[in-house]
Amino acid sequence: MKIKTISAIMAIVILTSIQTMAQKTLAKATKGKFLFGVAVNMQQVNGVNPVETELITKEFSAIVGENCMKPQPIHPKEDQYKWDDADKLVAFGEKNKLAVTGHCLLWHSQIGRWMFVDADGKDVSPEVLKERMRQHISTVVGHYKGRVRGWDVVNEAFEDNGSYRNSKFYQILGKDFIKYAFQYAHEADPNAELYYNDYNVENPTKCDAIVEMVKELKAAGCRIDAVGSQAHMHMKTPTLEATETSFKKLKDAGVHILITEWDISILPSPYEGANISANFKYSKEMDPYREGVPDSIQQKWNKRVLDLFGLFLKYNDVVDRVTIWGLTDNTTWLNNFPVRGRKDYPMLFDRNNKRKPVVDEMIKLANNCKTKKKLSNNK
Ligand code: XIL
Numbered sequence: 001m002k003i004k005t006i007s008a009i010m011a012i013v014i015l016t017s018i019q020t021m022a023q024k025t026l027a028k029a030t031k032g033k034f035l036f037g038v039a040v041n042m043q044q045v046n047g048v049n050p051v052e053t054e055l056i057t058k059e060f061s062a063i064v065g066e067n068c069m070k071p072q073p074i075h076p077k078e079d080q081y082k083w084d085d086a087d088k089l090v091a092f093g094e095k096n097k098l099a100v101t102g103h104c105l106l107w108h109s110q111i112g113r114w115m116f117v118d119a120d121g122k123d124v125s126p127e128v129l130k131e132r133m134r135q136h137i138s139t140v141v142g143h144y145k146g147r148v149r150g151w152d153v154v155n156e157a158f159e160d161n162g163s164y165r166n167s168k169f170y171q172i173l174g175k176d177f178i179k180y181a182f183q184y185a186h187e188a189d190p191n192a193e194l195y196y197n198d199y200n201v202e203n204p205t206k207c208d209a210i211v212e213m214v215k216e217l218k219a220a221g222c223r224i225d226a227v228g229s230q231a232h233m234h235m236k237t238p239t240l241e242a243t244e245t246s247f248k249k250l251k252d253a254g255v256h257i258l259i260t261e262w263d264i265s266i267l268p269s270p271y272e273g274a275n276i277s278a279n280f281k282y283s284k285e286m287d288p289y290r291e292g293v294p295d296s297i298q299q300k301w302n303k304r305v306l307d308l309f310g311l312f313l314k315y316n317d318v319v320d321r322v323t324i325w326g327l328t329d330n331t332t333w334l335n336n337f338p339v340r341g342r343k344d345y346p347m348l349f350d351r352n353n354k355r356k357p358v359v360d361e362m363i364k365l366a367n368n369c370k371t372k373k374k375l376s377n378n379k
Helices: 002-021 050-059 084-095 126-143 167-174 174-186 204-219 240-251 295-314 360-367
Strands: 035-040 060-065 099-107 149-156 193-198 226-229 254-266 321-325
Touching: 002 099, 002 321, 035 050, 035 099, 060 084, 084 099, 099 126, 099 174, 099 193, 099 240, 099 321, 126 167, 126 174, 126 240, 149 174, 167 174, 174 193, 174 204, 204 240, 240 254, 240 295, 295 321, 295 360
Parallel strands: 035 060, 035 321, 060 099, 099 149, 149 193, 193 226, 226 254, 254 321
Antiparallel strands: none
């Protein structure tokens, strides 16, 4: 009896000390497994709402600019670069010891039309486009050389059916524009990691096309460290199985995985892609939670977060970073996409900048998960 009591007391003491050792923020709990990042807007970088800024510096280990490094904002005209915002972002990251990644060098959206046309408005030749791409990439990557950990070199080059998106880059240069972009980025900063980034990577056909592209890039001698899966998700899609299958395929192709823009919309959606030009008409049925989310739905959302986060942890041998696309339900882009003016709840922090209870569960999962040895991505 005595021995039993003593062992019970000892067990309690050990459990309590393990709990006090357990980390209290996602950044700390995921340390050694992957970076835990957040996309930030300029108000947050500028400290307009100090509470938000403090959350970013306390809860995360990485940041990415939600808009400031995209082609249009940073290079609005051929002879004009605007560095102010992106410079502040990088300085903010350095000051707060947050890893900074660059999003994104080439994309069909948020890019000046000047890139593709001559003075008469006609499409430029392949040679002129290549030279403009080289100028853009080497100037931007060169400007932040040694300070940005890695770049989304090309964003969204595929359609969901696995064919190449018929972007201006593709029309003028064919699929080789991707190879050139990776070459120019590597020349500008040989130490920077280089990524390909897209949405609906869990779609099997699209995933296969991306894997094929990765193989071609490697065969051509290009550096590619990881594929970024944007992971703009919904309550039912993509399934956990489809997500895991995509991880397996990418891992087999010898690239690492980044979850680059994670959010889980709680609202019904007329569209499951993330092409930012999509825009659907507002209706009340599509905006059911203006007064709050019913508990039963909230529980389902929480489960979805934990199932997916558990999967990211399971693959921490190849998942290098998990970044959420925005900080709070107030600032998420999903309040206006793909329908304007709705009230969505896709983030880990609520409209009062409070951490949602599910975050404690995520921290527990991360604390209980073993750090795996990172697999090489030079396969
Ligand atoms: C979004 C931003 O969140 C919005 O503020 C902006 O108006 C449009 O772009 N895929 C991407 C991101 O790669 O850059 C997009 O970000 C969301 C979809």
